[in-house]
Amino acid sequence: MTKKYDIGLIGLAVMGQNLALNIEDKGFSVAAYNRSSDKTTSFISQRAEDKNIKGCFSLEELVKTLSSPRKIILMVKAGQPVDMVIESLLPYLDEGDIIIDGGNSHFEDTDRRFSELQEKAIHFLGTGISGGEYGALHGPSLMPGGEEKVYTQVEDIFTAIAAQTENGPCVAYLGPRSAGHYVKMVHNGIEYGVMALTAEIYDIMRKALGLKPAVMAELFQSWNQTQNSYLLEITAEILEKEDPETGEALIDVILDTAKQKGTGKWSAEEALNLGWPVPTITAAVNSRSISSFKDQREKINSRLGGFDRAEVDQSGFLVKLEKALYLGTIIAYSEGMSLLEAASSQYDYNLELAEVARIWEDGCIIRSNLLQPIRNAYLNEDFVHLISADEFQADFTKHVQALRDVVSTVKTLGLPIPALSSALDYFDMLRSKELPANLIQAQRDYFGAHTYQRRDKDGSFHTEWQDIHNI
Ligand code: 6PG
Numbered sequence: 001m002t003k004k005y006d007i008g009l010i011g012l013a014v015m016g017q018n019l020a021l022n023i024e025d026k027g028f029s030v031a032a033y034n035r036s037s038d039k040t041t042s043f044i045s046q047r048a049e050d051k052n053i054k055g056c057f058s059l060e061e062l063v064k065t066l067s068s069p070r071k072i073i074l075m076v077k078a079g080q081p082v083d084m085v086i087e088s089l090l091p092y093l094d095e096g097d098i099i100i101d102g103g104n105s106h107f108e109d110t111d112r113r114f115s116e117l118q119e120k121a122i123h124f125l126g127t128g129i130s131g132g133e134y135g136a137l138h139g140p141s142l143m144p145g146g147e148e149k150v151y152t153q154v155e156d157i158f159t160a161i162a163a164q165t166e167n168g169p170c171v172a173y174l175g176p177r178s179a180g181h182y183v184k185m186v187h188n189g190i191e192y193g194v195m196a197l198t199a200e201i202y203d204i205m206r207k208a209l210g211l212k213p214a215v216m217a218e219l220f221q222s223w224n225q226t227q228n229s230y231l232l233e234i235t236a237e238i239l240e241k242e243d244p245e246t247g248e249a250l251i252d253v254i255l256d257t258a259k260q261k262g263t264g265k266w267s268a269e270e271a272l273n274l275g276w277p278v279p280t281i282t283a284a285v286n287s288r289s290i291s292s293f294k295d296q297r298e299k300i301n302s303r304l305g306g307f308d309r310a311e312v313d314q315s316g317f318l319v320k321l322e323k324a325l326y327l328g329t330i331i332a333y334s335e336g337m338s339l340l341e342a343a344s345s346q347y348d349y350n351l352e353l354a355e356v357a358r359i360w361e362d363g364c365i366i367r368s369n370l371l372q373p374i375r376n377a378y379l380n381e382d383f384v385h386l387i388s389a390d391e392f393q394a395d396f397t398k399h400v401q402a403l404r405d406v407v408s409t410v411k412t413l414g415l416p417i418p419a420l421s422s423a424l425d426y427f428d429m430l431r432s433k434e435l436p437a438n439l440i441q442a443q444r445d446y447f448g449a450h451t452y453q454r455r456d457k458d459g460s461f462h463t464e465w466q467d468i469h470n471i
Contacts, residue, residue: 004067005031005054007157009075010085012039016075017047018136019102019129019161024051026160031056031065059085063092069123070097071154078103078261086113095121098150102129104263107178107185114146114177123150126177128184130364131163139163141364142171143187143356145180145349163363167375170363174356175349182343183356186336189267189281191365192260193332194231196284196419201325202235204410204417208312213239213249223322229329229368258288267339276342278335279426280328283418310413317409323402324420327395331423333366333374334386354378387427400427 009020012034020030020043029052034040037057044055056062063070070093076085082101089099099122101110110126117124128143129136142162144151151158151173162171174180198220205211205219217239224232243250268282290297337353344351357375360366373391377383380390387396407421429435441452442465451460 003029005029005065006067006071007031007154008033008056008062008066008070008072010034010059010062010072010089011075012043013075014133015129015136017043018133019073019075019140020053021047021051022137022139022161023157024048024053026157028052028157028160030054031062033057033059033062059089060092063089068094068097069153070094071100071157072098073100073102073127075102078105079109082109082113086117090120090122093122096123098123098125098153100125100127100144100154101181102127104128104184104188104261105181106262106266107182110145110178110181123147125150125154126179126181127158128180128187130184130187130360130366132365135163135363135365139170139363141187141359141362141367143174143180143183143359144171145174145176145178145182147176148173162359163367165358165362167358167361167372170359170361172352172355172359175344175351177349178347179349179351182347182349183340183351185263185266185270186340186343187360187364187366188263189271189278189339190332190336191231192264192267192284192288193278193281193335193419194229194329194366196287197280197325197328197332197423198231198235199287200417200420201321202239204321204406204415207307207415208310208410208413209314209317210311211314213251219318219322223325227326227329227368227370229370230365231368255294257292257294259292260285260288264288267336270343271335271339274339274342274346276338277426278339279422280332280419281335283422284332287416287418307413307415310415312409312413317406320402320406323399324406327399327403327427328420328423329368330370330386330392330395331426332419333370335426337374337378337386352378385430387430396427400424403427 006028007023008031009016010033012032020032024030031054033056040055040057054065056065074082074085076082082103082105086099105126114124125144125146129140131140139162142158158171159169162169174183202216205216217236220232220236239251241250243253246253264285268278268285271278340351340353340356343349354375357371357378361371374386377386377389377391383389386392403424407424410417444450445452445462446465449462451462454461
């Protein structure tokens with residue numbers, strides 16, 4: 001009898017290769033396929049040499065090589081390629097086989113694929129995978145969604161390959177249909193938020209305080225002692241890297257325009273759709289877009305001028321920057337977690353937010369010590385919001401003035417800090433008992449007779465704001 005393999009993997013770019021090697025390393029046999037066969041051949045003869053990994057040169061061969069029910073992970077580009085691969089696989093699959101989409105697919109695509117495949121009795125697990133190339137090889141955070149009974153069939157593999165923490169492996173069944181890809185989308189939204197906050201702090205340090213990258217690297221490193229955030233850690237490493245060509249700090253020769261594949265934008269769109277905004281994350285998405293208008297920015301700068309130089313006294317301000325970044329970061333996480341709460345009820349995902357925080361504790365890009373108190377906060381039955389949770393209330397009370405001082409000082413200099421200021425506005429709005437929305441209600445009623453609610457009695461009211469006889 002020919003040997004049957006435990007799991008199939010389609011898509012041998014670096015992430016796919018690394019995931020295959022990780023799975024094999026945990027004792028599972030892998031059948032691997034890539035559309036262009038050169039990649040399969042070189043993978044099998046080099047990185048996968050002597051491993052329990054078989055290269056397949058057609059989808060039919062891949063499917064035939066697998067034990068039943070077949071489990072096949074797709075590590076292909078999100079969007080149409082996923083549909084194309086599924087369509088090409090279908091003729092060879094049997095009822096009960098399982099397709100796992102490990103890419104950054106849009107959750108609505110995942111819902112559609114789930115239903116289409118359900119009609120054919122093929123199971124589908126939309127699974128967010130975070131941690132980049134390193135994570136894929138050494139232990140990512142996995143965010144699977146779909147049918148729970150299907151998840152149990154891959155649980156042993158997922159549990160073995162995920163990053164491991166004291167609180168368990170960084171994987172958990174998250175919820176039905178697109179729950180996994182939704183959580184991954186929000187993970188990336190938070191990623192955008194924290195990256196933008198860090199970039200703004202860097203900008204203040206270089207432009208308002210005149211610090212050199214190596215000095216900033218030390219600061220970020222020391223601030224990270226308690227946070228242990230992956231994004232802060234890599235920021236420090238980036239800032240100390242030298243450009244071998246020029247001998248300059250590499251960061252200084254990198255162009256100031258950033259691309260985006262879309263997951264951050266999807267989070268912002270979704271937040272607007274659900275009416276539970278994520279202003280820091282949205283500001284981060286907008287910042288990336290504006291960064292890409294390099295030509296336009298240069299032309300506008302030549303007419304209007306831009307930020308030039310400033311002399312902000314470093315003493316005391318650096319401590320404030322550290323606190324501002326810390327609180328801004330908690331706010332970015334809290335926006336994302338709140339969006340997940342809203343989505344969980346809107347889409348009946350039934351998400352356990354404490355579990356989401358737990359599986360982000362390691363392996364993923366937003367991993368940080370902050371995830372532990374976030375998890376604890378969600379375990380509390382009286383939970384209202386992260387910013388007022390026992391775990392963070394004292395930090396906000398003690399340090400919000402630092403965030404305020406940073407935002408106000410930097411604003412007067414004319415240096416843009418959209419993520420930091422959005423984070424502060426979000427905080428200030430959420431802690432406001434009184435907002436000016438009474439005026440908005442009155443305006444709507446004035447021009448559109450949309451009615452308004454009163455403080456002193458229930459019901460909907462309308463006022464004839466104008467004397468119609470005088471119109
Ligand atoms: C991860 C990352 C990963 C990838 C993003 C970046 O969790 O491992 O988030 O998914 O780096 O796709 O996306 P942008 O191109 O939008 O920055």
